[in-house]
Amino acid sequence: MTSERSVPPTISEVAEAAGVGRSTAARTLGGYGYVSPELRERVLAAAERLGYRANALARSMSTGVSQTLGVIVADIANPFFGGVVRGISDASRARGFDTLVLSTHEDLDEEIAATNVLIDKRVDGIIVASAALDVASAGHIEQARARDIPVVLVDRAVPGLDLDAVVIDNRAAAREAVVRLLDAGHRRIGFVWGPPVQERPRRRRELIDIASKNLWTDGERLQGYLDALDDEGIVFDADLVMVGAKTEENAQAEVTRMLDLPEAPTALFCTENDAMTGALRALRARGLRVAADVSLIGFDDSSWAAVMEPPLTMIEQPTLALGARAAEVLFAAIDGEAGSTGLHTLVTRFVDRASVAPPPR
Amino acid sequence: MTSERSVPPTISEVAEAAGVGRSTAARTLGGYGYVSPELRERVLAAAERLGYRANALARSMSTGVSQTLGVIVADIANPFFGGVVRGISDASRARGFDTLVLSTHEDLDEEIAATNVLIDKRVDGIIVASAALDVASAGHIEQARARDIPVVLVDRAVPGLDLDAVVIDNRAAAREAVVRLLDAGHRRIGFVWGPPVQERPRRRRELIDIASKNLWTDGERLQGYLDALDDEGIVFDADLVMVGAKTEENAQAEVTRMLDLPEAPTALFCTENDAMTGALRALRARGLRVAADVSLIGFDDSSWAAVMEPPLTMIEQPTLALGARAAEVLFAAIDGEAGSTGLHTLVTRFVDRASVAPPPR
Structure with missing residues (x-):
């Protein structure tokens, strides 16, 4: 049982209890202006003692700051976006901001609607993992900025858009993974998953064109795969790149198709968790063992990957740090401290476990 | 390149294009009042042709409906909550509502702050997976209802609170899982994870008391475990229940402790994914095989569980359906159609794979 009184205390009552002026209490509790650390401490202690809770709307009306960030994923x-959102909300909370999240199902129209909702709800800034592929489809982002709502991109850059973007180097991470497979002796390496087209692009140039018109992260990872093959002078084989729907089922079907090729792949690079579980299903159905028969490297480490038998070699993305950095960059813009915009690239970690071995025979 | 004109069409222009009156177009596009299916079709087709996009704020001011649901998880x-939120947002979108999500990190103070944010942002209803354990700690929920904002609970009921709650029968699902282990011949069955207390409760009554004061789902699952033991007349052994932090690391430590008991468990029931991966780490470190040495059943099926070797026997929660049902119940309340409140219990699925075998020897 709690003994909280039913009428919440006012800022003036908190000020009196803290022995400070009302404006000092208001600045402290509203999170604006300068207050010395000692006075801030006293006000916060008094507020906690009295059970003071700020009314966000009242605060918004008196200070012009609604104290909310909007996030569109x-x-x-x-789980990747779950981690990013967690990173954003932890960093926001430390600044006294709440985080409103909307999910767009990778659909640009939903992203536009979500942006409008956040503008209407008067958020102080927006972080978005955008499905926009170019400036022409990023009008909604420009609209938010035109209303003085700073926007930071996370996970994906939008080529040509002059905006801060907090990302990892997908191309370098993919290249590193494929180089590991090449170093282990593999020459036939499958790429799971590729562009979501029905017809298989046969030429390298065509494949790159298609990939660059799809999701930025996917295109970059495919480029990294091709970079690594180039390093070793290995000719790209269209049959070793998955096409079609980005689903676990299709990953299984495409890997099965690859395993039935006259020259089957001896290694697979999987760029998503569902690509990896689809590949594992295909291997199991063919009675093939991980590492001993087919080597595997995946993207987005998880606690499951670590307990597989054998444990899977994975690229770990710094999901919490991506979110935290995006929030930091956004707060700098909200505070009017923004410098020149650009890419903020965080480091991935190659988690070397036991799913890579030399090719059989 | 798109050829959309820069000035969006008005409701009147949509009405004219559809050949209907302005109020019919407004009702259709605003999602309120009655419109016949034929006229609705014509308005929506015209709106799409003209590229009409509702301005949520304008809509809110003219109709009093802001068209947003708030979700607190x-x-x-x-990933469990990721699925629930996806279910809510799919169902909401079908009704023309956007979904704002806040995450509370299982902290009641954050939940109170999140509720205040949603009240201030004038959402039309709230769905919450609450950390409140009783009516006394659910004042923020009553506050939302006092402002005529309907609230529906999801995943957890709050005992004593007269509110709709969309849940699964955690107690029955846990009981069923443990009965499977008993039927396979196991008598020493570990429970991973239990109440987050430091001191191990030695008496059954004490354990139930502590569990009932913790998270509702956890308490219910523990009850189901005890129910199944009762059925077989097996005396509860405090050493077979995990205590302490709900983390993968502690699950591993607690399972290791159990495996080192003079009478070690031959089966484990894991109530969360991190409990399962922690248990798998403990088994591997001891060189024990799943099924052959220790049988396993887990809660919350995933694509990873299906590709483990052997594939894991799991309880699958209907995450999307939990979210969709919660949204339905909330929309009924928003529409003023709410009947008597109560529990809405959805069915779980027992996914029988290969991690259960008779005890060794």
Whole structure:
């Protein structure tokens, strides 16, 4: 049982209890202006003692600051974005901001609607993992900025858009992974998953064109794969690149198709978790062992990957740090401290476990 | 390149194009009042042709409906809640509502702050996976309802609170899982994870008391475990229940402790994914095989569980359906159609794979 009184205390009552002026209490509790650390401490202690809770709307009206960030992600059910949002909300909370999240299911129209909602809800800034592929489709982002709402991109850059973007170097991370497979002796390396087209692009140039018109991260990872093959002078084989729907089922079907090729791949690079689980299903159905028969490297480490038998070699993305950095960059813009915009590239970690071995025979 | 004109069409222009009156177009596009299916179709077709986009704020001011649901979950990085939110947002979108999500990290103070944000942002209804354990700690929920904002609970009921709650039958699902282990011949069955207390409760009554004061789902799952033991007349052994922090690391430590008991468990029931991966780490470190040495059943099926070797026997929660049902119940309340409140219990699925075998020897 709690003994909280039913009428919340006012700022004036908190000020009196803290022995400070009302404006000092208001600045402290509203999170604006300068207050010395000692006075801030006293006000916060008094506020806690009295059970003071700020009314965000009242605060918004008196200070012009609503103290909320808006976050738009492609798919909230993807643990990668779960981690990013957690990183954003932890960093926001430390600044006294709440975080409103909307999920767009990788659909540009939903992203536009979500941006409008956040503008209407008067958020102080927006972080978005955008499905926009170029400036022409990023009008909604420009609209937010035109209303003085700073926007920071996370996970994906939008080529040509003059905006801060907090990302990893997908191309370098993919290249590193494929180089590991090449170093282990593999020459036939499958790429799971590729562009979501029905017809298989046969030429390298065509494939790159298609990939660059799809999701930025996917295109970059494919480029990294091709970079690594180039390093070793290995000719790209269209049959070793998955096409079609980005689903676990299709990953399984495409890997099965690759395994049935006259020259089957001896290694697979999987760029998503569902690509990896689809590949594992295909291997199991063919009675093939991980590492001993087919080597595997995946993207987005997880606690599951570590307990597989054998444990999977994975690229770990700094999901919490991506979110935290995006929030930092956004707060700098909100505070009017923004410098020149650009890419903020965070480092991935190559988690070397036991799913890579030399090719059989 | 798109050829959209820069000035968006008005409701009147949509009405004219559809050949209907302005109020019919406004009702259709605003999502309120009655419109016949034929006229609705014509308005929506015209709106799409003209590229009409509702301005949520304008809509809110003219109709009093802001067209947003607020969702408060314990941890957005948990794929279970990712699925629930996806279910809510799919159902909301079908009704023309956007979904604002806040994550509370299983902290009641954050939940109170999140509720205040949603009240201030004037959402039309709130769905919450609450950390409140009783009516006394659910004042913020009553506050939302006092402002005529309907609230629906999801995943957890709050005992004593007269509110709709969309849940699964955690107790029955846990009981079923443990009965499977008993039927396979196991008598020493570990429970991973239990109440987050430091001191191990030695008496059954004490354990139930502590569990009932913790998270509702956890308490219910523990009850189901005890129910199944009761059925077989097996005396509860405090040493077979994990205590302490709900983390993968502690799950590993607690399972290791159990495996070192003079009478070690031959089966484990894991109530969360991190409990399962922690248990798998403990088994591997001891050189024990899943099924052959220790049988396993887990809660919350995933694509990873299906590709483990052997594939894991799991309880699958209907995450999307939990979200969709919660949204339905909330829309009924928003529409003023709410009947008597109560529990809405969805069915879980027992996914029988290969991690259960008779005890060794």
